[in-house]
Amino acid sequence: MVQPATIDLTALGPILDRYRGRGRESLLPLLHEAQDVSGWLPREVLQAIGETLHVPLADIHGVVEFYSMFYNEPTARRVIRVCFDPACHMAGSPAVRLAIEERLGLKPGETSQDGTITYETVPCLGMCEHAPNALNGDRTAGDLTPADVDAFLEGVYPEPEPKIYGGPLIKLARAGKIDPTSLADFEKYGGYKALRKALTMRPEDILSMMKGSDVLGRGGAMFPVGLKWEMTRNAPGHPAEKHIVANADESEPGTFKDRALMEQDPFSLLEAMAVAGYTVGAENGWIFLRGEYPRAYKRLSNAIEKARAAGYLGHNILGRRGFNFDIELRLGAGAYICGEETALFEAIEGKRGFPRIKPPFPTTHGLFHQPTVINNVETLAATTAVLNMGVEQWHKLGTAESPGTKWFCVSGRVLRPGVYEVPFGLTVRQLIQMAGGVIGREVQAVLLGGAAGVFIGPRRLDTPLTYEDSKAQGFPIGSGVIMVFDEAVDLREIMYMLARFFAHESCGKCYPCALGTQRQLEIVERVLRYGGPLPGDVNMLRDIGLAMTQTSLCGLGQTAASAILSAVDRWPELMQPDSSNGRIVSDN
Amino acid sequence: MTNMVTLTIDGLPAIVPAGTTILNAAASIGIEIPVVCYHPHLTANGLCRVCSVDIGRRLQAAACVTTVAEGMVVNTQTKDVVTARRTILEMLNSTIDLSEAPHLQDLLLEYDADTERFDGMERRESPVHDDNPFYLRDYNKCINCWRCVQVCAEDAQYTFALSFDGRGFHTLIGTFEGDGMMDTTCVFCGQCVGVCPTNALKPKRQFLLEQGVDPDDIFRQTRRGGKRRREPVAEN
Ligand SMILES: Cc1cc2nc3c(=O)[nH]c(=O)nc-3n(C[C@H](O)[C@H](O)[C@H](O)COP(=O)(O)O)c2cc1C
Ligand code: SF4
Ligand code: SF4
Ligand code: FES
Ligand code: FES
Numbered sequence: 001m002v003q004p005a006t007i008d009l010t011a012l013g014p015i016l017d018r019y020r021g022r023g024r025e026s027l028l029p030l031l032h033e034a035q036d037v038s039g040w041l042p043r044e045v046l047q048a049i050g051e052t053l054h055v056p057l058a059d060i061h062g063v064v065e066f067y068s069m070f071y072n073e074p075t076a077r078r079v080i081r082v083c084f085d086p087a088c089h090m091a092g093s094p095a096v097r098l099a100i101e102e103r104l105g106l107k108p109g110e111t112s113q114d115g116t117i118t119y120e121t122v123p124c125l126g127m128c129e130h131a132p133n134a135l136n137g138d139r140t141a142g143d144l145t146p147a148d149v150d151a152f153l154e155g156v157y158p159e160p161e162p163k164i165y166g167g168p169l170i171k172l173a174r175a176g177k178i179d180p181t182s183l184a185d186f187e188k189y190g191g192y193k194a195l196r197k198a199l200t201m202r203p204e205d206i207l208s209m210m211k212g213s214d215v216l217g218r219g220g221a222m223f224p225v226g227l228k229w230e231m232t233r234n235a236p237g238h239p240a241e242k243h244i245v246a247n248a249d250e251s252e253p254g255t256f257k258d259r260a261l262m263e264q265d266p267f268s269l270l271e272a273m274a275v276a277g278y279t280v281g282a283e284n285g286w287i288f289l290r291g292e293y294p295r296a297y298k299r300l301s302n303a304i305e306k307a308r309a310a311g312y313l314g315h316n317i318l319g320r321r322g323f324n325f326d327i328e329l330r331l332g333a334g335a336y337i338c339g340e341e342t343a344l345f346e347a348i349e350g351k352r353g354f355p356r357i358k359p360p361f362p363t364t365h366g367l368f369h370q371p372t373v374i375n376n377v378e379t380l381a382a383t384t385a386v387l388n389m390g391v392e393q394w395h396k397l398g399t400a401e402s403p404g405t406k407w408f409c410v411s412g413r414v415l416r417p418g419v420y421e422v423p424f425g426l427t428v429r430q431l432i433q434m435a436g437g438v439i440g441r442e443v444q445a446v447l448l449g450g451a452a453g454v455f456i457g458p459r460r461l462d463t464p465l466t467y468e469d470s471k472a473q474g475f476p477i478g479s480g481v482i483m484v485f486d487e488a489v490d491l492r493e494i495m496y497m498l499a500r501f502f503a504h505e506s507c508g509k510c511y512p513c514a515l516g517t518q519r520q521l522e523i524v525e526r527v528l529r530y531g532g533p534l535p536g537d538v539n540m541l542r543d544i545g546l547a548m549t550q551t552s553l554c555g556l557g558q559t560a561a562s563a564i565l566s567a568v569d570r571w572p573e574l575m576q577p578d579s580s581n582g583r584i585v586s587d588n
Numbered sequence: 589m590t591n592m593v594t595l596t597i598d599g600l601p602a603i604v605p606a607g608t609t610i611l612n613a614a615a616s617i618g619i620e621i622p623v624v625c626y627h628p629h630l631t632a633n634g635l636c637r638v639c640s641v642d643i644g645r646r647l648q649a650a651a652c653v654t655t656v657a658e659g660m661v662v663n664t665q666t667k668d669v670v671t672a673r674r675t676i677l678e679m680l681n682s683t684i685d686l687s688e689a690p691h692l693q694d695l696l697l698e699y700d701a702d703t704e705r706f707d708g709m710e711r712r713e714s715p716v717h718d719d720n721p722f723y724l725r726d727y728n729k730c731i732n733c734w735r736c737v738q739v740c741a742e743d744a745q746y747t748f749a750l751s752f753d754g755r756g757f758h759t760l761i762g763t764f765e766g767d768g769m770m771d772t773t774c775v776f777c778g779q780c781v782g783v784c785p786t787n788a789l790k791p792k793r794q795f796l797l798e799q800g801v802d803p804d805d806i807f808r809q810t811r812r813g814g815k816r817r818r819e820p821v822a823e824n
Contacts, residue, residue: 506757
């Protein structure tokens with residue numbers, strides 16, 4: 001067993017001092033800072049935090065227990081996190097994990113004797129274009145092979161930059177071409193042009209522009225951005241009591257698009273949020289970033305500091321009297337559910353990430369139960385694109401009902417995985433071709449829309465990727481996931497990983513999802529590993545799926561059966577006992 | 589005058605004040621929608637979803653937390669509604685020891701639940717906590733209805749002794765760092781025991797009586813003796 005390090009509260013003192021006078025909404029940031037001291041959160045530390053922020057100890061305990069990246073048992077300051085989800089699995093993650101385990105002498109979840117290193121296998125790290133990948137503390141690593149493991153563990157393996165392709169690059173125009181840490185560079189290449197333009201317009205005119213642009217939310221729910229901004233603007237409340245939240249939680253397996261912008265062009269997110277703040281009449285900006293994006297965190301922090309120093313954030317922005325807007329960057333702590341908008345608010349408020357019952361909706365009762373716009377990072381990027389190019393030009397891209405561009409996350413068995421910014425209307429096949437085609441003989445299946453999406457077979461590859469086709473043909477565009485599987489992939493393994501993901505990430509609030517994701521996982525696991533399906537398993541999956549889909553409280557449970565049932569429907573043979581069943585495949 | 593709303597429930601008209609839940613609207617015309625987590629005096633969180641009904645949409649609506657709308661057409665017993673209800677109950681029964689939850693036993697019967705359907709699958713198990721003279725906590729019987737947590741917090745007592753361990757399927761009611769109740773902020777008001785629907789929280793007297801312990805002994809063991817940790821009573 002690991003020797004618990006002696007608890008040194010002296011290092012904590014100055015941190016607590018900075019937080020004195022604040023309340024529960026500072027709980028997550030303080031837990032992060034406190035954990036950085038010794039790698040975990042001993043009892044004494046939690047008690048001191050409770051006293052400082054005036055939060056009941058039971059509640060602090062509940063919060064620490066909820067988030068995977070908070071530890072109340074001895075854990076090293078350096079955690080090695082290796083992705084075990086589909087894209088990485090197909091690209092050789094099992095062999096990399098084996099090499100790491102041999103080298104460290106640790107199994108997943110274990111900490112070294114000397115307490116200096118903890119090793120974990122984790123869900124999708126949002127870097128699928130660099131599969132297989134891992135984090136060494138705050139250092140990212142991609143395209144790993146067993147031979148790279150030494151360099152990776154020593155912290156000298158190079159950090160990969162996002163891979164961005166497609167065209168025309170509108171929302172990602174600057175990405176990869178400018179120094180993401182330089183405000184001067186950003187300004188030189190058109191940065192803050194949209195905000196300057198916005199300030200020459202009345203908020204009402206910007207709203208009608210946004211409505212005319214037909215930009216739908218890129219986070220999955222496809223709500224029109226113009227309408228959302230207008231509803232929040234019209235909600236009663238002073239600008240000091242309204243919020244603009246950028247949803248940068250990006251944790252759905254196969255999704256990595258927002259990271260590309262935040263790492264390569266972080267100022268553009270701040271600009272878009274300021275435009276939203278001006279338009280809506282909201283003074284508080286928040287970015288909620290998933291905890292596993294250390295580099296995006298650094299680049300966004302740097303950008304916020306520089307933008308503030310230059311007067312792009314703060315009071316009377318760009319000399320406009322009364323236009324106040326600032327941004328607080330918040331780091332998640334390992335919980336996919338916190339991408340759900342109301343769970344995200346709860347997380348910022350210092351609670352367990354339990355989704356709220358809707359209505360009321362965020363536009364009137366959002367963060368701190370005040371009027372709130374919450375938008376996906378890509379949605380926000382689209383709004384500045386529209387401002388810069390005008391509604392007419394925007395409509396020249398894409399189709400009539402789906403104007404503009406979309407970021408697709410192409411991953412899996414293709415030659416050139418990456419973020420593809422393309423106009424709406426390309427087919428799945430065209431995107432796969434753009435990505436260099438399938439590795440292997442042929443496409444066996446494509447997962448569209450993410451873990452919460454559906455599988456399609458090779459006969460449906462000519463489906464155009466538009467909102468109208470998505471509606472007509474019953475597949476989600478979702479967060480733009482296109483994960484490709486060739487003939488060599490055992491789809492049951494992929495189903496198992498998706499089921500494992502939902503069971504791991506269900507918040508546990510409502511019964512159909514908390515119980516259903518677990519039972520779904522057990523059935524899929526039995527099919528894959530323990531001798532194949534039993535009679536009745538398909539019916540059970542269908543009943544569980546029905547209960548989850550129709551009665552769950554939030555979108556997680558409502559979509560947790562989608563991909564799995566789509567596979568069962570399309571390929572009934574997956575649920576038939578056969579000779580390949582019963583073998584033991586590599587775990588986790 | 590309050591705004592009245594007209595809707596149809598199982599083919600019958602109902603006229604209720606705006607803001608009424610579907611659950612109460614149905615009750616007002618004699619239609620009973622099953623509930624598990626709902627408690628009329630506590631904040632409704634829409635947890636069990638057993639009260640879900642068809643309102644003509646892709647998603648069903650949890651009747652205890654959904655308010656009525658003009659012209660709404662509610663069906664409380666469609667095929668999908670019944671399937672979902674039965675499946676939730678079956679999954680619950682395969683996870684939790686419901687033997688001392690009479691209301692859930694009734695629902696299992698009423699919905700023709702197959703109580704062996706998910707046999708052999710993981711149950712939510714934890715040791716019985718016998719750490720104070722007043723009540724036992726047996727979370728093997730706990731359905732996570734949150735009632736105890738709520739009465740301990742803003743719904744009544746503002747004591748904040750209870751919260752959660754883990755998440756998802758593995759969520760359990762818990763205390764700070766798993767401390768025994770004597771070491772928490774608990775004031776032993778007993779409200780949690782009073783609202784628990786499954787006997788997961790049980791008065792110690794009742795437990796000892798069930799074990800056949802002599803009433804004199806029970807008196808000695810459950811007498812209030814100041815706030816300090818007690819040796820657990822031996823279990824068998
Ligand atoms: C389980 C779950 C996870 C989600 N994760 C994200 C996410 O990581 N990023 C995101 O933008 N939206 C996510 N959403 C959708 C948000 O709830 C919300 O609809 C979105 O942020 C709204 O922004 P948009 O209108 O710009 O799309 C998630 C939804 C659910 C149910
Ligand atoms: S559907 Fe799942 S994630 Fe959403 S509230 Fe219910 S248990 Fe939590
Ligand atoms: S202990 Fe009882 S009251 Fe508390 S959550 Fe469990 S079942 Fe509900
Ligand atoms: S990062 Fe591994 S699957 Fe996405
Ligand atoms: S009774 Fe309505 S959700 Fe439990």
